[in-house]
Amino acid sequence: MTDNDFSGLGLAEPLLRALRAQDYDRPTPIQAQAIPELLAGKDLLGIAQTGTGKTAAFALPILQHLSASRDRPGPRAARALILAPTRELAIQIGQAFRDYGRHLSLRQAVIFGGVSQRPQVKALHRGVDILVATPGRLLDLMEQRHLRLDSAAHFVLDEADRMLDMGFIRDVKKIAAALPRRRQTLLFSATMPGAVAGLAAALLRDPVRVAVTPAATPVERIEQRVFFVAAGDKRALLARILRDPALERSIVFTRTKHRANRVAQQLDQAGIAADAIHGNKSQAARQRTLEAFRGGRLRVLVATDIAARGIDVDGVTHVINFELPNIPEDYVHRIGRTARAGASGAAISLCDPSEQAFLRGIEALTKRRLEVAEGSPARPAAAAKAPAPKAPRAANANKKPARGGRRRRGRGQKPRRAA
Ligand code: AMP
Numbered sequence: 001m002t003d004n005d006f007s008g009l010g011l012a013e014p015l016l017r018a019l020r021a022q023d024y025d026r027p028t029p030i031q032a033q034a035i036p037e038l039l040a041g042k043d044l045l046g047i048a049q050t051g052t053g054k055t056a057a058f059a060l061p062i063l064q065h066l067s068a069s070r071d072r073p074g075p076r077a078a079r080a081l082i083l084a085p086t087r088e089l090a091i092q093i094g095q096a097f098r099d100y101g102r103h104l105s106l107r108q109a110v111i112f113g114g115v116s117q118r119p120q121v122k123a124l125h126r127g128v129d130i131l132v133a134t135p136g137r138l139l140d141l142m143e144q145r146h147l148r149l150d151s152a153a154h155f156v157l158d159e160a161d162r163m164l165d166m167g168f169i170r171d172v173k174k175i176a177a178a179l180p181r182r183r184q185t186l187l188f189s190a191t192m193p194g195a196v197a198g199l200a201a202a203l204l205r206d207p208v209r210v211a212v213t214p215a216a217t218p219v220e221r222i223e224q225r226v227f228f229v230a231a232g233d234k235r236a237l238l239a240r241i242l243r244d245p246a247l248e249r250s251i252v253f254t255r256t257k258h259r260a261n262r263v264a265q266q267l268d269q270a271g272i273a274a275d276a277i278h279g280n281k282s283q284a285a286r287q288r289t290l291e292a293f294r295g296g297r298l299r300v301l302v303a304t305d306i307a308a309r310g311i312d313v314d315g316v317t318h319v320i321n322f323e324l325p326n327i328p329e330d331y332v333h334r335i336g337r338t339a340r341a342g343a344s345g346a347a348i349s350l351c352d353p354s355e356q357a358f359l360r361g362i363e364a365l366t367k368r369r370l371e372v373a374e375g376s377p378a379r380p381a382a383a384a385k386a387p388a389p390k391a392p393r394a395a396n397a398n399k400k401p402a403r404g405g406r407r408r409r410g411r412g413q414k415p416r417r418a419a
Helices: 013-021 029-039 054-068 087-100 118-125 135-143 160-165 169-177 194-203 231-242 257-269 283-294 328-335 353-366 393-398
Strands: 044-047 078-083 108-111 128-133 154-157 184-189 208-211 222-228 250-253 274-277 300-303 318-321 345-351
Touching: 013 054, 013 087, 029 044, 029 054, 029 208, 044 054, 054 078, 054 087, 054 128, 054 154, 054 184, 078 087, 078 169, 087 108, 087 128, 087 283, 108 118, 108 135, 118 128, 118 135, 128 135, 135 169, 154 194, 160 169, 160 184, 160 194, 169 194, 184 194, 231 257, 231 318, 231 345, 257 274, 257 300, 274 283, 283 300, 318 328, 328 345, 328 353, 345 353
Parallel strands: 044 184, 044 208, 078 128, 078 154, 108 128, 154 184, 222 345, 250 300, 250 318, 274 300, 318 345
Antiparallel strands: none
């Protein structure tokens, strides 16, 4: 054991054993900084994005606290609540708790919308130690008295900025109001806009603040290139790019669900194993597709930005932007799906003439000019203009709210983006 491995952080043997099974040799920076403070019972404000190891940073101390105390959950109660903005993220967090807690006998449940509530109600009936949930379904179950939170001693709000972005602020506040005052609270967010800072001030008590950036930011570590191409030639170009066996496992991004379906179909017809994942697919279908992609049975996953939120698949070699995102930040989220855990990765963007303003916005945000790919025409003059002084966030205004989003009676607030 060396000084910088997990045992130095004060974690108990069953957790260390589970970490060895995961092949985690040493803590990531956020784990090294957060775990001792959380074991000491402090509240925490974590400024960190996916890929930094933040899930283990909160899951390990919570598991240790829960297993160290003799309390058992009462009927329909939870001892720790983790709120996540999307189902995919909730499922991943649930899996992480199972992996790290494999040598502890703690009960857990993961609940989210879009599926029958019956098995979730059943799972909650005897009470759980750990509950991972998305806000909408959680509130529904609380209102139906299937769940009470008045004995939850640990509360984690993950991806708070996305949570607010998706219109969950009121839900989050209602949920927080149902928690006991004496509790440990952790809030994680990749960015800290005013609304998140306000929420943090309202929820946290004298928190420790830990801010980390990924080991190397995507912008530095990912090879990024752009193809200038007519919109009508994108399909053929995509198939040609994917013929290269170096693209072992790729995610192709589109702006719309419809386009995601079309692209996946066309690739499949061209003999490239591909499937689409987006908000109109059932939860079961999305999980099947993700499993096939994880297991290597699908070489290409075609996704929309929202569906890709929180997806954590190792070994993604390439991200291809079939269409450029109109929100520059989405570009950074997209390309962050590759080059995880120190691996290298590449991002290829197909830019048609109508997307040149989006490209300028991306280059202004990342403060870097994308390299023109081999075989692409030279950068058109319109795309070469100096980047706008301000990234065009106004593009947001064009974004229609996603249809099919969760909407519950009487709450009068519609999420801007569906999970
Ligand atoms: P997260 O930021 O929690 O989404 O974690 C990103 C990825 O890093 C996940 O695939 C984790 O399994 C992995 N991971 C987390 N902590 C470590 C660690 N200490 N060593 C190696 N991999 C890790």
